[in-house]
Amino acid sequence: MPRRYFPMSTDDQLRFPDGFLWGAATAAYQIEGGADAEGKGPSIWDTFSHTPGKVFHGDNGDVACDSFHRYGEDIALLKRLGVGSYRLSLSWPRIQPTGRGEVNAKGLDYYNRVIDGLVEAGIEPSVTLYHWDLPQALQDAGGWANRDIADWFGEFAAIAGEAFGDRVSRWITLNEPWVVAHVGYRDGRHAPGIQDPALAVAANHHLLLAHGNAVSALRASSAAPVGITLNLTVERPVTPEAAAHAAVLEARQNGVYLDPIFHGRYPELLDGDASFSPAAAGHVRDGDFEIIGAPLDFLGVNFYAPHYVGMLHADGEPRRGETVTGPDTVSIQPDGLPITAMNWLVEPGSIRELLTRIVAPVTGALPVYITENGSSWHDYVTQDGQVNDLERIAYLRGHLAAVHGAIADGVPVKGYFAWSLLDNFEWAEGYAKRFGLVYVDFATQERLLKRSGEVYASIVAANALPK
Numbered sequence: 001m002p003r004r005y006f007p008m009s010t011d012d013q014l015r016f017p018d019g020f021l022w023g024a025a026t027a028a029y030q031i032e033g034g035a036d037a038e039g040k041g042p043s044i045w046d047t048f049s050h051t052p053g054k055v056f057h058g059d060n061g062d063v064a065c066d067s068f069h070r071y072g073e074d075i076a077l078l079k080r081l082g083v084g085s086y087r088l089s090l091s092w093p094r095i096q097p098t099g100r101g102e103v104n105a106k107g108l109d110y111y112n113r114v115i116d117g118l119v120e121a122g123i124e125p126s127v128t129l130y131h132w133d134l135p136q137a138l139q140d141a142g143g144w145a146n147r148d149i150a151d152w153f154g155e156f157a158a159i160a161g162e163a164f165g166d167r168v169s170r171w172i173t174l175n176e177p178w179v180v181a182h183v184g185y186r187d188g189r190h191a192p193g194i195q196d197p198a199l200a201v202a203a204n205h206h207l208l209l210a211h212g213n214a215v216s217a218l219r220a221s222s223a224a225p226v227g228i229t230l231n232l233t234v235e236r237p238v239t240p241e242a243a244a245h246a247a248v249l250e251a252r253q254n255g256v257y258l259d260p261i262f263h264g265r266y267p268e269l270l271d272g273d274a275s276f277s278p279a280a281a282g283h284v285r286d287g288d289f290e291i292i293g294a295p296l297d298f299l300g301v302n303f304y305a306p307h308y309v310g311m312l313h314a315d316g317e318p319r320r321g322e323t324v325t326g327p328d329t330v331s332i333q334p335d336g337l338p339i340t341a342m343n344w345l346v347e348p349g350s351i352r353e354l355l356t357r358i359v360a361p362v363t364g365a366l367p368v369y370i371t372e373n374g375s376s377w378h379d380y381v382t383q384d385g386q387v388n389d390l391e392r393i394a395y396l397r398g399h400l401a402a403v404h405g406a407i408a409d410g411v412p413v414k415g416y417f418a419w420s421l422l423d424n425f426e427w428a429e430g431y432a433k434r435f436g437l438v439y440v441d442f443a444t445q446e447r448l449l450k451r452s453g454e455v456y457a458s459i460v461a462a463n464a465l466p467k
């Protein structure tokens with residue numbers, strides 16, 4: 001990969017390339033509330049969050065950050081941050097209450113208000129079509145395990161493209177299809193809460209078909225660039241013996257999306273493994289890879305933390321910091337690395353490794369956006385009304401420096417979206433885990449810019465990271 005030179009740093013700061021896109025991200029179910037407002041149909045997360053035992057503390061997204069009503073406050077906060085773009089997602093059941101056919105005009109009206117407000121504020125709308133909140137009526141028809149969903153999603157994409165395509169600056173078809181398939185259908189920690197590897201591997205393939213149909217539908221209805229967002233993993237073997245296992249884990253999470261999209265096949269490393277490879281499970285039909293491989297304008301990458309993996313000791317006993325993950329494998333929490341409130345490791349160099357070792361060899365000159373990166377900490381408001389989230393600031397600075405390093409290595413990273421603009425509904429963790437640059441008091445819905453938000457705003461304004 002050619003090393004790209006531009007005056008990227010001076011003695012006291014790391015300067016990002018001119019035109020680098022700074023943003024912040026959210027998702028519909030996590031911030032909107034208005035769960036049944038103005039004709040919105042139920043989503044699988046409405047169902048899941050109201051199912052006892054599924055979400056911490058019994059939390060749900062009925063109100064969330066009340067952005068259905070307070071989107072103007074959110075836009076004002078985006079302006080305060082000075083970001084060039086806001087990554088939001090559309091609630092499919094707010095636009096199509098049953099996921100097929102009838103369109104809810106009031107649902108379109110809401111997103112028109114938000115998108116018009118962003119455009120008026122000079123902030124580019126980066127719109128994710130699907131961020132996990134499937135219409136419940138489609139789940140009742142099999143959800144992502146039903147191959148017909150590829151057509152249902154294509155229809156939804158066409159509606160969105162025709163309604164908003166004249167003002168959207170970039171489209172993301174899916175957010176993290178791996179989580180949708182494997183956390184929703186394999187381990188069941190997320191909606192729809194299914195634990196069935198066969199359905200998970202089917203969903204893996206149908207999500208890609210749906211993605212391909214959405215690319216075509218958006219191309220027909222909007223001039224804006226189109227991409228997909230993948231949560232790619234960095235698996236670090238702690239011994240040479242664990243290297244093969246690490247490669248399999250990366251194939252199971254990265255390869256099952258990167259390879260079909262960019263290489264027209266599933267990972268050879270998974271050949272014969274019907275529980276992870278849709279090809280081995282018999283889901284691939286003639287013409288599928290032509291649909292899935294629709295050329296993209298960019299790749300979105302979500303990344304938070306690396307994983308360390310090793311082999312179980314001969315005595316079969318996991319050591320301190322080791323968790324058994326298979327007959328002879330363990331995941332490892334290395335000593336000495338900070339961990340966030342989500343128990344995720346803080347190791348900024350891993351995002352540079354992800355971009356240089358895993359992404360760039362596949363995407364080449366294709367633009368890459370970090371569509372999510374951030375951290376959760378035990379934030380609180382001090383007596384003098386501040387949130388001094390120093391750990392989040394350290395995480396942010398470390399990861400931006402590493403992204404800067406990847407750019408210097410020649411990876412064409414064109415933008416960075418902080419996760420998240422707001423503290424919000426953190427899926428199965430409910431409101432207990434805060435990722436926002438803005439603190440939300442859920443009792444009053446008051447928003448308060450954290451110290452990290454102030455620091456991010458200064459980085460954005462300078463297009464540089466002070467050393």
Ligand SMILES: OC[C@@H]1[C@@H](O)[C@H](O)[C@@H](O)c2nc(CNc3ccccc3)cn21
Pocket residue numbers: 027030175176179183231302304372419426427435
């Ligand atoms: O958990 C933080 C965010 C979440 O709020 C976003 O909606 C979602 O896009 C997101 N993805 C990840 C990374 N991947 C992941 C892996 C397993 C379960 C959940 C998320 C983190 N996050």
